[in-house]
Amino acid sequence: MPAAAKRFEDGRDYVQTLARGLDVIRAFDADHAEMSLSELAERTDLSRAVVRRLLLTLEHLGYVTASGRRFALTPRILDLGYRFLTSLDLPELALPHMQELAHEVHESCSLGVLDGNDIVYVQRVPARKIMRIALDVGARLPAAYTSLGRAIAGAMPEKARRAWVARQRPAALTAFSITDRARLDDEIGKVARRGYAYVEQELELGLCSAAIAIRDRRGAPVAALNVGMAFREAVRDRARMQREIVPALRRAVSRVETALHASRRAFGAER
Helix, strand or coil, X not given: CCHHHHHHHCCCCCCHHHHHHHHHHHHCECCECEEEHHHHHHHHCCCHHHXXXXXXXXXXXXXXXXXXXXXXXXXXXXXXXXXXXXXXXHHHHHHHHHHHHHHHHCCEEEEEEEXXXXXXXXXXXXXXXXXXXXXXXXXXXXXXHCHHHHHHHHCCCHHHHHHHHHCCCCCCCCCCCCCCHHHHHHHHHHHHHHCCEEEXXXXXXXXXEEEEEEECCCXXXXXXXXXXXXXXXXXXXXXXXXXXXXXHXXXXXXXXXXXXXXXXXXXXXXX
């Protein structure tokens, strides 16, 4: 450890409890999605008593969930990254690629982040108005019924994904909405396997959309990009979604991720 960092940690301004709490959060990763108290103590090099108090506090705040003697992060942990994403101007980074996508497929596209049970729209490129729902930047919709929300949930580790589904409140927004948690869990499992979400008339009649999660360099989902279009004829519109929209969406997401990762590398270098 550099001498300056060591001096700061020994000083009065260093908040050790905060640092230890962050150590516990960072201990979770794709290979350690859930852990016991002992495993966390070993990975953080903290005592079991300290880890226990930190876990109980994080659980009280909604960032950790407990199942028996196993602990896991909840999707609420994504809240902590929301301001960081905006500080990196993710919407601005994504905008030119979204414009290219909208021009290519002649449909609207949106960028959203997950906030609890809601999807929050942070960028949008409209092609033509096909929705009655206003989708300005900052708009919120129930994530379980949007392709954006399902794409992000499907990109989570399985434990976190199932915990997120368990917290949803199914509602019949249309006659096509999934109102059973088991069916919702199965649908998001399909999203995880195929790599994209597709929602057809569950949020609004006459609308379908596909979305793919945008991941950070560690593979964690931080946002999602979608394309929405009018749904009029099932066979034709589903075929177009598979043949044209999803491949174009994959290419756009790849470009956005490249820009995001480059921005984060630059941000780290400046620090």
